[in-house]
Amino acid sequence: MNRAPLPLLGIVAGLVALVGVATLRPDGQETTTLELAAPLPVERTTLTCPRPTDAESATTWYSAVTPPTGGTRFDEGSAALLPAPEYRQELDEPADEENAEDGEENAEEPAEGAADEPAEPVIELAEPGVPVTVRVDETGAPALAGTAEQLLAPGWTVQQTTAVESGEGQGLLGTSCQVPDTEFWFAGASAAEDRHDYVHVTNPDEAATVVDIEIYGAQGELAAEHGQGITVPGRSSVAVRLSTLLSDAEPGLAIHVAARSGRIGAQVEVVDEALGTDWLPPVTAPTADTVVLPGIPAGVRAARLSVFAPGDEDLSLEVGLAGPGGTITPAGHETVAAHAGTVTTVDLGDLTQGEASSLVLTRAAGSGAGPVIASLQVVAGEEGERESAFIPATAPVDERASIAGNTTSGTRLSFLALEESVEVEVSYSAGADGGEPVEETHTIDPGTTVTITPELADTEGNYAVTIRPAGGGGTLYAARTLLVDRDGTTTFTTQTLPDDRSTVSVPETGPDLSMLID
Incomplete structure (x- = not known):
């Protein structure tokens, strides 16, 4: 036995x-x-910020904050962003799998321009709830990458805002520094003759990675062999001009950026000869049946919608325009059809009639069930002084969202409630140069877009905004528009506010x- x-x-x-x-x-x-x-509050958050535009007349501001978070077991923490120098790789030869692996090994050496000694932080935080702003005037400033830990990790938020005073691409660029991931989808890019788009990829980790860039147009996937096997060494960044990956000028593009190993940050810098410059952020909600693009600013006079269907099924989307008075179906643009594997671009014209609003795309009955990659380019200003910004499809605010870099005279908050009303708690931090926190509560009716202009008389310097759904059964979407006066002309940039993922179960x-x- x-x-x-x-x-x-x-x-x-x-x-x-x-x-x-x-x-x-x-x-x-x-x-x-x-x-x-x-x-529970997260204990570690990593962010990447793309390299600012290299225009000689550019000035960039970094604004960082960690909102106060209850329930954390830490009494202290750290949060800092450090330079991620640009690595220049020749794209004359496509990299096969063997060369790509060799590239990862060779890229262990510091990127060009990286210092032998540890780099000094460009911006760092000392305590929650107190925003910090740093101005950078140097041409050729690098991308940034860094980590917040313990007390300063939950909801760590950094805004990168750049003003270009003159020359090609003058205007205002803004983006929220992003949490790295393995892949990103973009819609609304272009390699047309009057567009100069760059794909910026940042590697926040020590180990090198290899990145593939796939490009899709109105006829399907485009040959872009030089976009395969791009080496990104550890703690560095790469900027690739989109037109160098294609043999012909191509408008209306969707882009898929994926890392073969590790994680990356990725954003697209758009320079339009006629419509100025801004960042095209990635889509953050590609699989929802209802796709929301919130925060179209008041004063917009033209809009162009880009929709990509990356799956195997054709899509049919019903279009809704949610304004201050409710949601309507715009005449002449009731539906948008996107064939599988192709990009559909729709010129919506003066769809909003100058009112602040949001675009809601709903999967029609009988439509395919594949993902939806959508982005909206909005244009404001008079002829010769026009400027554009991009609004990607975004995720709702589940628990909390935060945005830094707000100004006392140029901040507009936009809220959209779906299905039912939502009560929203809005918290304004003290300014970077002084003031006291302020809290407000607003009710957003279903199907409406509400714009709020904060009135903070005692706030000095840039401040942060934190929003929380506090009641009602609706789904909340949010965005923030920054307005900056430049020689009598108003420039603008818009960022969506998905959930800041400050907690984890x-x-x-x-x-x-x-x-x-x-």
């Missing part, structure tokens, strides 16, 4: 004695061994010895 060793029998007997009451139930019911605890585990019971 086989016998188990005595020590093992002792361990099993002890464990059964400890949990036998919970495991061996006479009614045969299974025990629950895995439960989700209440969400940690499972609670319990003992389960059912595997030992025959």
Whole structure:
């Protein structure tokens, strides 16, 4: 007869004695061994910021903040962004898999321009709730990457805003520094003759990675062999001009940027000879049945919608325009059809009639079930002084969203509620140069876009905004527009506000010895 060793029998007997009451139930019911605890604040957050435009007349401001968060078990923390120097790789030859692996090994050396000694932080935080702003005037400033830990990790937010005073691409560029991921989707890029778009990729980690850029147009995927196997060394960035990847000028493009290993940040810099410059952010909600592009600013006089269907099924989307008075179906633009694997571009013209609004795309009955990649280019200003910004499809605010870099005279907050009304708590931090926090509560009716202009008389310097859904059953979407007066001309940039993912659900585990019971 086989016998188990005595020590093992002792361990099993002890464990059964400890949990036998919970495991061996006479009614045969299974025990629950895995439960989700209440969400806990995250303890580490990484961000990447793309290299600012290299225009000689550009000035960039970085504004950082971590909103106060209850429930954290830490009394201190750190948060800093450091330079991620640009790495220049020749794109004359496409990299095959073997060369790509060699590139990863060779890229362990510091990128061009990287210092031998540890780099000094460009911007860092000392405590939650207190924003910090840094101005950078140097031409050729690098991309940034960094990490916030412990007390300063939950909801760490950094805004990068650049003003270009003259020359090609003059205007205002703005973007929220992003949490790195393995892949990103963009819609609304272009390689037309009057557009100069750059794909910026930042690697925040020590190990090198290899990135592939796939490009799609109105006829499907385009040959872009030089976009394959692009090496991005650790703690560095790469900027690739989109037109160098294609043999012909191509408007209306969708882009897929994916890392073969590790994680990256990716954004598209758009320079339009007629419509100025801004960042094209990635789509953050590609799989929803209802696709929302919130925060079209008041005063917009033209809009262009780009929709890409990356799956195997054709899509049909019903178009809704949610303004201050409710949601309507715009005449002449009731639906948008996108064939599988192709980009559809629709010129919406003066769709909003100058009113602040949001675009809502709903999957029509009988439509395909694939992902939806959508972005909206909005244009404001008179002929010769026009400027544009981009609004990607974005995720809703579940628990909290934050945005830094707000100004006392040029900030507009935009809220959209779907299905039902939503009560929103809006918290304004003290300014970077002084003031006190302020809190407000607003009710957003279903199907409407509400614009709020903060009035903060005692706030000095840039400040941060934190929003929280506080009541009602609707789904909340949000965006922020910055307005800057430049020689009598108003320039603008718009950023969406998805959830800041400041908490995470940690499972609670319990003992389960059912595997030992025959």
